[in-house]
Amino acid sequence: MHVAIAIAATAAPCSAHAEAGSFAKSFQFAIPPGNLSAALSAFSATTGLQVVASSGDVGSHMSAGISGKYKASDAIARLLAKSGYTASLVGDMVVLQQATASPRAMPIALQSAGGAGTSRPDADESEAAEGDRDIIVTAERREQRLVDVPVALSAFGGEQLRNRGADRLVDLASQTPGVLATVQVSGGDMPTFTIRGVGFDDLRPNGNPATSLNIDGIYQGSAILATGQFFDIERVEILKGPQGTLYGQNSTAGAINILSRRPGDKLNGYVSTELATFGTARMEGAVGGPISPIVSARIAALYTRTDGYMTDIGNANAVATFRPPAGIPPLPVTGMNRDVARSESIAGRAIIEINPSDRTEIFLKVNGTKQTGGALQPSRNVTQNGFAPNARYEVDSDVPTKLNVSGYGITGSLQQSVGDDYTFVLTGGYSHVSHLAIYNGDGVPIRLINILYGDKDDQEYAEIRFQKNDTSRFSWIVGATAFHDDVRIDQTFTMLDTTRGIIQGDYTQKRTSFGVFGDGTWAFDSGFKIGGGLRYTHDKVDFNGLTQGLDPYGVSLLPAIFPLLPYKFDRNIRKSQVSGRIYGSKNFGPSSSIYASIRRGYKGGGFDATTPSNDLESAPFGAETVWSYELGFKILPRRAFLQLEGAIFFNDYKDIQTTAVTQITTAAGVLSGGTRVNAGDAQSWGAELSATIRPTDDLKLEISGAYLGNEIKKVISTNPVERLRRADARLPFTPGVSLNGAFEYTIHASDTMDVILASDGQYLSKYYFDIDNFAVTKSRFIGNARVELRYQNNISATAWVRNLTDTYYPLSRFNSATTSTDLPAAPRTYGITLGYKF
Incomplete structure (x- = not known):
């Protein structure tokens, strides 16, 4: 029928105020799939809300139904999915109207009469209903x-x-x-x-x-x-x-x-407190919303503290048995420290959004952070220098650890609509960070290499874009970027028990980069699109400094080992590169697509800032490039039982930048180190597949996996031993198989209480940590679980456990032919989290 129809409520009409409250209230629904008119009648009977369709033939549409506890506003959005109708609350009625938006428009949103426009849903509501809406991303600089x-x-x-x-x-x-x-x-x-x-x-x-x-x-x-x-x-x-x-x-x-997270168009916020093993506490909170018709703001803060999960047993055994070289003072005694990585941090952020008109958006953000305490210490895996391997999560350091980090930044952007078809965007920011780390770099309780890193980094970035929106067949973006950073590095390597001296480095690196780019897409009526883009970038890098050997006790061997110290250098890079992509895609209806792409990326050349002591070590390494060929598909229907995404790809990897293990034989013994080099060429290939399964509205399963193969095709080295060692090596940090899984099940214990059972985990096959394949870690599975009680969707209490199987694995592993140390990941941890949001 094409006249207005009313689907009568079984309850007596209420006042407009009461109806508005009912629209936001949660109800338990059990509406089976079927005719949309029947579904809306059941909705009306459950909520007491009258539903009116001003035009169109509601009875000719089908509904997927709904089962579970939802707000009335969310429930009707689910019932109307794919019907072409939108809903709004007008007085004491829910009014349906036929949507006139294009298929690429944003998904259904509910608004009250008199609202200025479609309100973006709260993040929490968006995530809860992600199966009912299109996921909107800004990966390509536009929504x-x-x-x-x-x-x-x-x-x-x-x-x-x-x-x-x-x-x-x-x-x-x-x-x-x-x-x-x-x-x-x-x-x-x-x-x-x-x-x-x-x-x-x-x-x-x-x-x-x-x-x-x-x-x-x-x-x-x-x-x-x-x-x-x-x-x-x-x-x-x-x-x-x-x-x-x-x-x-x-x-x-x-x-x-x-x-x-942005301020939002209504008052919102949250606070959460987490207490966990190893003396860990985390408190986080935020509040945001409008403060005037055109200005909104958000303030967020974070506090964390932990005692850490590693123990330093001290170096008493080494002091009793080790005799330093002649002329070097005895080892200082360090006692046991059960909280070697104890740390505390605070962070804050303030955001202001100004919308003087519906065509102008101004975004301002300031942020800051400070962290103090200890650092992770390398733990020894093998007998080294006569010292047996450490027990798990133990070290026996000869130096107290320290880690201090502080930083701040400011970001601003202007987004201006120009007519209906064009948008101008200007973004800029400044950041500063200071970093101090003191730790035992060698993994043994003597002064082989004790490290002090003191770094400062100041960065400025700006980007300008002008873009044609997706309002016609041809959309495009043109723009330019400018980047500059100033990195100051101050580092000290204390090696009194080997070289009998100290190496000190003081370096400065300044990078400046300018780029211009353009990217465009042509859309055909058939759903086929072709696109491509190019970017031209010019990089300028200046690196200078001084490496010197200190001889505090007059017995140093450094002059014999590094005869060029003190070594002063001043190096630079001037290089331009072109990168880009071409692609084609085809949409099959509103929720499925396939695509094919060819892309070229590059990583600029640079300098090794470890301890350059000669012209070879201070020389720049070149840029690396990757050509990537990819074919993929996406099947993402709303409210579907199954959603799928997948891709196959091939990467041609040239002039790989990596840290190569080097060893120097000296009168003090064999010293291991690492130097940044272009190690060669490689190829990698693989496939990825992910699936989201929703058997019911209350159960969600996620399964994804990736296979990755790789091969070194060319080795760049003048050392025949290195060439032979790397010829059959595998790329670092590249497990052949990785699998992810997660499930979440909601039990509606009452009208106001939900119980959520959830678990997630990841499997990784073995992989290497360096291009020489000295350091390897075995395959592992890490699983996590949680149980959450949620009251009225805004108060929650969660008990959780991470690393459920208490698996030991390294976050990083540093190996040479004769050494091996770990930075271990946390063992099993468990805790509770209390939260409130509004």
Whole structure:
């Protein structure tokens, strides 16, 4: 029928105020699939709300039904999915209207009469109903449905990550297959990522990452800049494969976008407290919302503390048995410390959004962090220098550990709509971080190599874009970027019991990069699209400093081992690169697509800042490049029993930048070290598949996996032993098989109480930590579980356990032919989390 119809409520009509309250109230629904008119009658009977359709033939549509406890507003959105209708509350009635938006429009949103527009749902509500809506991402610098993005992409909501215990940047790797993260002495706040066999293993902050890390649109030139920013997150997007067009330099592996939670258009917030083993506490909270018709704000804060899970038993045994070389004073005695990695940190963020009109958005953010305490210490795996291996989670250090990190930053952006078809975007930011780490670098209780790192990094970044929106067949983006950072490195290696001296380095590196880019897509009526883009980037890097040998006791062997010390150098790189992509995609209806792409990415050349002591070590290494060929598909229907994504790919990897193990035979013995080099060429190939299964509205299963093969095709080295050793080696941080799984089941204990049972885990086959394949870790499975009680969807209490099987595995492993040390991951931990949100 084409006249207005009313589906009568079985309850008497209420006042408009009461009806509005009912629209936000939760009900227990049991509406089977079938005719939409019958489904709406059942909805009306359950909620007492009158439903009116102003036009169209409601009875000609079908509904998938609904089962479970939902807000009335969420329930009707589910019932109307794919029907072409939207719903709004007008007075005491729910009014249905036929949607006129294009298929690429945002999914159904409910609004009250008199509202200025479609309100973005709260993040928590969005995640709860993710099966009923298109997932919207900004991976290509504009809002797109996930199914329309021609790249392998994983997206995670902030609450989803919190529920799974992913509260550090390094934890992102456990959420998706084909991605691996390793850490430095500072633990999870400074990880390096490897994606599909393409990665980065530089321990110093002047290196170029292989994965472009972006926080609120600002490129982070060093992972250390991300310290203290991984909280109160709206969404995280992980893009796999080179992203050389829109993300520019240093994205040969992929890109990670972290988006802070915005203020929102109504008052909202949360507070959570976590107490766990090893004296761990985490308190996090935020509040946001409008403060005037055009201004909204959000403030978020985080406090953490822990005693750490490692014990330093001290070096009393070494003091009793070891005799330092002649002229060197005895070892200082260090006692037992059961909290060797005890630390405390605070972080804060403030965001202001200004919308002077519906065409203008101004975004401002300031953030800061401070961390004090101890650092992770390497634990010895093999007998070294006569000292037996350490017990698990124990060290016997001869130096007290320390880790201090502080930083701050400011970000701003302007987004201006120009007419209906164009958008202008200007983004910029400044960041500063200071980092001090003191630790036992050799894993033995004598002064082989005790390390002090003191680093500072200042970065500026700016980007300007002008883009044609998806309002016609041809959409495009053109823009330019500017990046500069100033890294100051102060490091001391105390080696009194080997070289009888101390090596000190003081270096400065300044990087400047300018880029211009363009990317466009042509859409055909058939659902077929073709696109491509290019970026031109010019890099300028200046690296200078002084490495000197100190002889505090007049008996140093350093002049014999490093005869060029003190060594002063001044080096530079001037290099331009072109990167880009071409792709084609085909949409089959609104929820399925296939795509094929060819992409080229590059990572700029750089310098080894460990301890350059001659012209060979201070010389720059060249840029690395990756050509990637990928074919993928996405089947992501809303409210479907099954959603699938998959891809196959091949990477041609040239001039690999990596740390190669080197050994120097001296009068003091064999010294092991590492030097950044272009080690050769390689190829990697593989396949990925992920599935989301929803047997009922209350049960969700996620299963994903990746297979990855690789081969070294060319070895670059003048040393025949190295060439032979690497000829049959495998790329580091590249497990052949990775599998992820998760489930979540909701039990509706009452009208106001839900019980949520959930578990997730990851399996990794064995992989290596270095290009020489000295360091290897065996395959492992790490599982986690939680039970949550949720009252009225805003008060929660959760008991959880992580690393359920108490599996020992290294976050990082440092090996040579004769040494092996670990930075171990945490053993089984358990705790409780209490939360309240509004």
